Amino acid sequence: PSWCSFSESLSSLKFATRAKKVKNEARINEDVDQRALLRKYEIELQKLKKALEEKNKCLTDKETFYKLEEERRRAEEDKAAAITALEARSREFMREKEEKKKLEEKIKMMNSQMLM
Numbered sequence: 001p002s003w004c005s006f007s008e009s010l011s012s013l014k015f016a017t018r019a020k021k022v023k024n025e026a027r028i029n030e031d032v033d034q035r036a037l038l039r040k041y042e043i044e045l046q047k048l049k050k051a052l053e054e055k056n057k058c059l060t061d062k063e064t065f066y067k068l069e070e071e072r073r074r075a076e077e078d079k080a081a082a083i084t085a086l087e088a089r090s091r092e093f094m095r096e097k098e099e100k101k102k103l104e105e106k107i108k109m110m111n112s113q114m115l116m
């Protein structure tokens with residue numbers, strides 16, 4: 001191309017670049033009659049019901065999780081209480097055992113004093 005038509009060539013190249021970037025989407029023309037609208041709304045309603053069921057399932061799963069977590073926490077508390085009670089009972093048993101030992105020694109001493 002000659003220098004006198006340089007700006008025109010540049011303009012044509014810019015236009016070609018812009019035209020290359022254009023994207024077309026083909027769509028089917030729909031007649032908006034009662035049946036088509038009804039069908040469209042029924043499909044949308046089914047999608048929404050499905051989405052609602054999914055959300056409810058997630059909520060039910062969360063509720064179940066929280067209930068199980070609460071039961072686990074209570075079981076841990078019961079376990080800790082049982083261990084505490086068992087330790088207290090064990091200490092009491094050991095104390096009673098020592099008292100019994102002391103009483104047996106006292107009885108032995110009394111018996112030995114009686115025999116003398």
